[in-house]
Amino acid sequence: MNQSNQQTYDNYIKALMDISQAITSDLFLEDLFKLIVMVTAKVTGVEICSLWLVDENVNPPLIRLKATQALEPVYIKDRALRLDEGVVGYVVSTQRPYVIEDVLRNERFKEKEMARTLGLVSMVGVPLQGREDRVIGVLNCFTAVPHHFSETDINMLTAVAGQAAIAIHNTELIIKTRVVERELQTRKQIERAKEILMDRRKISGEEAYRWIQKRSMDSRKSMQDVAEAIILSDEW
DSSP states (O other): OOSOHHHHHHHHHHHHHHHHHHHTSOOOHHHHHHHHHHHHHHHHTOSEEEEEEEETTSSSOEEEEEEESSSOHHHHTTOEEETTSHHHHHHHHHTSOEEESOGGGOSSOOOHHHHHHHTOOOEEEEEEEOGGGOEEEEEEEEOSSOOOOOHHHHHHHHHHHHHHHHHHHHHHHHHHHHHHHHHHHHHHHHHHHHHHHHHHHTOOHHHHHHHHHHHHHHHTOOHHHHHHHHHHHHHO
16 A cells, blocks of 8 residues: 555545445345455555454354455355454454554454465454444455555545445345345245146145145255246146
8 A cells, every 4th residue: 555645545436436336236245245355455455355244143143254355265264253352353343443563463363373374464454334333344454564554544445345335235135135026926926826726626725735835845846946837837
C-alpha cells in the first residue's frame, strides 16, 4: 500500500464498484467470497487478504475462514475460531478495526507458524458490518513488509468491507428466494400430478400422493421427477 493517496483512493473506488456489481450479479456465495478477497488484495497491494464469517447455525457460534486469495484450499477447509478467540474474534466482539504492526509479537494473533512460513509482518482486521450494525464477519489484510495502516487506509477498507457485507447479505437472500421458489414449484407439480392420478385411477388425493411417494422410492427419483413424468404423460 505504498501508492500515492490519489491512486489509492481511485483503487478503493474501483474495488467498491467491482463488489457493488456483484450485488446484482448471478454469483454463488463461494464465488462472491473469492471476488471480495481478490479485489481487496489487488487494490490494496497486500500480500494476503482473508474473509471470515460468523456461523450462527452452531452453538456456541463460530467464525469460519471462507476465502483467501493466496493460500491452498486445504488451509481454508474447516478453519474456525470461537468468537472470543484470536484477532478475528476480537474484531467481532469489539466491532472495531484492529491493527498489528508485527504479527509475530502479538499475543492475539494465533497463526504465527503460517506468518513465519509466508513472511507476513503487519495486518489489519476490519469488521463486516451487516444490517442493524450486526457484525457478520471480518476482512483481514496482511503485508510482507512492516507497514503502518493509516486512518485513511482503515476507513477505505471499512468501506470495502461494508460493501462486501451488503453483497453477501443480498446473495444469501437471492439463494433463499430461489430455494423457496423451487419448493413452491415442486409443490405445484405434485399437486397437478395428484389431480391427474385421481382422475385417471379414480383414487383419493391421499392415495395419489402415496402412489407418487412409492414410485419415487422405488425408482430412486425425486417426487418432483415422478410428478413431472406424470404431467408429461398426460399431455400426450
